[in-house]
Amino acid sequence: MSSEEPSNPLFPPLTRDNVLAFQFSSWYPKFRQISIKSTVIRPLSKEFREYLDADGVFLPEGSEDQYVLTTALYSVIDGDSDDSHPGTKYAFPELDAQIRQAIAEYDGVFPKLNFSSPRDASWILPAGSPMKCTSPADVYMLLKSSDFISHDLDEENVFDGCEPPSGSQPEPYALELVLRKWYSVDPSRELRCFVRQGRLIGISQRDMNYYEYLNEPDTSRRVLGSVREFWEQNIKGKWDKCPTYVFDILLTRDLSRAHIVDFNPYAPRTDSLLFTYEDLRQLATSSHAPELRVVDSRSHPAVTRNAPANQHNMLPLEALQMSNGLDIDTFAGKWEEEIKKTLED
Template identity: 55%
Template sequence: MSLPLFPPLTRSNVLACQLSSWYPTLASVSIKTVTIRPLDVQFRDYLLADGVHIPLGSEGITAADTLSEDESDEDEGEDGPSYTFPQLDTSIRKAIADFGAVFPKLNWSSPKDAAWMLPQSSPLKCTSPADVYLLLKSSDFVNHDLDPSIVFEGCEEDDEQSDFSYELELSLRKWYAIDKGREFRCFVRDNMLLGASQRDHNYYEYLNESETQELVLGTIGCFWRDHLLEERCPVGPHYVFDLLLTRDLRRAHLIDINPFAPRTDPLIFTYAELQELARMPSRPKLAVIESTGHADAARNAPLFQHNMVPLEALQLSAGRTPQDFTNALAEEIRRSAFEDA
């Protein structure tokens, strides 16, 4: 019997990959997180609305202070709807007070493609509700979570009596300055750890040392056996999980769990290679960038760069270096967003 490229995917599997689904069970080995749910329909409308507009009151002043009594009943201004989320603002501020700073995620997706909107010295670091909204509104990735037809694309039918609806939610995770060279994506099929891929597409000399590779695989294998193997993973027998290893590479923190499906980037692997590893079980394989010439131009370039340059902003690029252009574009969007607020 031939092994298909991907194992069967059900709606139950997808729902189990929501951060709020697996976090309660695995909180002790993950990053501190608080989830706000459900988000109301108005917030969904805000995320889907054209343009990047920061909700009233999300910086430091309340929405009531920014609107007169006559204006507060108005749903729309000259340029479209005005949004305000005072209760959500309060919840976000509490999480920031508890954690120091946060980075946001919806049910499945985080706005990593919009990290350039905040200072590069602390990417994705949110210290106000406005920062959270700015990332979410600037991201293409989070749109995935807003459309059930995309969320459940490619899924087989489950028990017809089950309820596969979901409510939009916002998870706020404690922000850390993460060393990308210690992030790994790990692939499990039929409860078998096939391999792990370096997540960052840059060359790290120490990751090519045999002793380091043995240590990394040993740490990943121990974490998987202790916390995810068999019934301990709520997703089922097929899944992909992301780990951040500690500086000494001897312990790990769980970052995320994803479906074993085309929507999940295999990074340095291809799914055909993972299929072969599943056909011929052996010890897990570690995939790393082997030299500065190993990665092609796309891998050496900044991740998500296709999301970094809206066509409307090309005029900003004249006479600027790529880095200066990125900074200028981010500042222009921030300025416009806060002017509208």
């Protein structure tokens, strides 16, 4: 990456090569020992990309679906015509076998693509084990129900905002499926860290809920010290892709160590969470960096929203349950009866 201008712009220039450095398969081999065990399946077929990009939520044949959730269900709820689905059949037996192998090795996985994970669709699997996939059908259902992963399907989105490529032939972009070992994670220990020009400047709580213990002065100092030490010992001299970047970590229970969850471009597409990028620009020239920010009260704007995250993506659980095994006409009638009954009550 070229050096930043003296005017200290909000975002440094971003090239295609910079962006590709942040895809999972680019950074994971170097940091595998301090990250979550993962399997990368790459490249994916053109047919699989088409399946993910196709309208509606439906499962490939042979994927051992646990829920019968079809395009017809979405058509009824959204009011779309059933004729909008082309009826294309998909089957990915080789990919199914690779997913089953990873599930057997890890006893459950959570999926992502090159850059994006389907966190917005976590509601579709059991709440007690969010994002835990135990069959290829679970993996496909999460990916197909997610809006987030659409970013990775379109090269224009992936390289949006990048400087024009130089005369040399750019590295091709290949879609990849990442299967990570599933853990029950304490979200209060997830942090996003911001590095600008090789300097750690900001650390933000990722989960936007209030955790009283994070506001205790001793805990704050411990977290700040552990993150700084982890970065200096494990990342600072080893991340050689570009000097300005964002990384996500999960602290251990005793808050003394960490595991790398992901790397992200220092760009508008990466959520700055409890900072603004204007804040981070000021911190880049401050002698007090890095600064740790956590949700400091239950009345903090980040926790006063009553609606659940990604509500726009959700289907009623009752609809999910009623759809099981029903054809479109039967389901439509039953769903209408339930709505009338609710209104009468």
